[in-house]
């Protein structure tokens with residue numbers, strides 16, 4: 001029953017790895033971006049406020065709102081389940097929020113997995129990303145033949161570049177990651193609970209490495 005944070009730059013494959021872990025272990029997966037998008041659909045003053053920040057302005061949601069979403073999500077976790085946090089904590093002030101919420105549940109953070117990826121690969125992966133404008137399926141042009149790069153194989157929709165995958169936007173997001181999120185990573189490294197994994201390896205190899213880190217940690221835990 002480990003409580004884990006998975007952290008890394010965009011395109012490092014955090015979501016993919018988290019979903020792999022769900023196939024093997026009984027974790028509750030708390031993906032903050034996705035929880036916020038869900039909260040934004042609610043027809044309440046708070047829902048509308050979140051919608052403005054997340055979907056319209058693309059700014060970080062303040063901690064007092066994050067706490068509400070966090071506690072609502074954590075109320076769904078079953079006692080015997082571990083938790084994987086993805087996209088949270090993203091800034092230093094959120095380290096304390098996580099700590100307090102876990103304490104309220106008589107839990108603590110056991111492990112932080114840092115999926116590291118060099119800037120040039122973040123760029124390559126994000127700028128090659130295409131999204132179907134009809135069904136939302138995500139592709140990378142590196143995996144597609146020249147002739148398959150414009151039309152979705154699943155539904156025939158048009159493959160487009162997402163607004164936030166434009167080069168200038170990618171640069172901005174990376175700069176924010178370095179300034180705001182790297183200090184979170186440094187904090188957990190100093191605390192001695194961080195494991196760094198090379199995100200440029202093949203997804204299947206990364207999954208094996210993370211699985212063995214988790215098994216070892218669970219063993220130490222019991």
Ligand code: AMP
Pocket residue numbers: 032033034036053054058059060061062066087088089090091094
């Ligand atoms: P993501 O899906 O991780 O790209 O997150 C989408 C949006 O949700 C971000 O652009 C922020 O507006 C918001 N968001 C996600 N995680 C956090 C967080 N930990 N703190 C504040 N805002 C967040």
